[in-house]
Amino acid sequence: MIKISDMSFGYRKKNLLFNNLNLSLSAGNIYGLLGKNGAGKTTLLKLISGLLYPHNGSCSLGEEKTIARNTDLLKEIFFLPENSFLPAVKTHEYLEIYTPFYPKFNKEKFFQYLKDLEIETNGKITNLSYGQKKKFSVAFALAAETKVILLDEPTNGLDIPAKSVFRKLVASSINEEKIFVISTHQVRDMKHLIDPIIILDNGEVIFNQQIAEIERKLSLRLQREEPEENEALYYENTLGGYAILSENHDGEDNDIDIELLFNAVVAKNEKVKTLFNTGVTV
């Protein structure tokens, strides 16, 4: 379990990005970390991985603070940045260099992932295209079998079939011991994968809910006419009508659009908070 307690951090001490942030991330989940540009998603991933030192508070993995950055911790945290470094070596050399550092690394799985993502393993890694490098890094991150896998914009640069394969691979990798945190703007790529959803805005966690709870509380419908103000929690003009997010009164199952949810949470934060905290009609 990752526990962030009263954590404050800012790149400038006078201008804090996070102020007394509290967040708990439990094993067995694939957290989707959403937020606008500059909301602090990547910074939060770096704080979790111990790459940044908080001014106050702490972030712990189990009993250990991640900032300790001891090797036992580093073996259990894999942070894949948006642009990851790959050296000018061949695949087997890369494995020879890096796999000894990750004792649970599974080579069979790695090559299976590469096969699933349609990556050739003959030449130098640096000869691969941007998207192929991304696939390679994702395959390595998943095969490292670390307890914590932090992925920053993992689907950027992936082609359409690869995005689907990525979802399958991540879904098949998760187990009761692992925590995935995926920071992304590509929410449609993450549909049916991320759960719970965490939304950051101005350095605050403004939303942190499981999909089941979201679907229990909210419903999505499409209609031609513009809804009344009190009829919808949030709505957007779409092709041929309006996409409306409103309270789920009848408890029916429905498929929530994460993009619409994100916009609703950011635009009508207080209303959403009230609904989820108290369950009362807004």
Add this chain to the structure above:
Amino acid sequence: MKRQFEIKRFLRTFWRELALNKINILIMIASLTFISLLMNLISQRPSLPKLGRYGIDGFPIVALIYCVIIVSSSFSELNFSDRKIDFLMLPSTTFEKYIVKFIYTTVGFILLSISSVGLSAIIIEIYHYLFPSGTLFRKLLHSYYYYNYNTDRIFQNYIMFHSIFFFGGIYFRKLELGKTFLAAIGIMAALGIYLSVLNVLPFFENVSTPFDMMNVSMQINENADLSLKSWSKIIELNRTVKDVVILCIYNILPIFLWTLGFIRLQENEVSDGV
């Protein structure tokens, strides 16, 4: 201690460094060998007798220039966001990462220089074997006599330059070579000015050991005239100061800068802007 240093982990980190830099190492050996051969060639030109002397003696200077460039860029991965994350997230301690870089730039570089010299000597010997006499190149190419070098002095200089540029490589972000060079010049200039000021103060009496320097203010003789005796004292003092400065520069400074570099690297691990 085991948490800070473990031999298996250290060897993995060592292997990673070697595997990632093997092309650079080969390029360095090739270019140093080439320069070594070139200097040999130039040094043997009869029309350039002075250059000849410098040609042979100059190889350590070339190696030193190489050292400065390599050492100052030994932590260059900290300047690039992606490489920095790869370096910092590697499951190995800061101490192990530091020691690996240290060994590569000290023992590794010395071995690399010896390899280059050895390789150039072998090439020359092969050439002589293939073209025993009478050719133009036979006159131009001669084996080096490296054993004539003052290796202690070379080693001392190497260690001093290594410590300065190794620290600069960790401390400065981007243009670390230039910044370290400027900082070193600045410090040397300040030291030079300080020593020059000492030179023109002919008021010292009974100052003969470095420890007496601490009591200079107590021993100023306001009525002293510039005499032969006082000049000899000044010369003696200058020698003492020079000895102290050399002692500091060659022995204390490297240890100080290496330690400071390690502390700085630890700070760097958790600095902002990763």
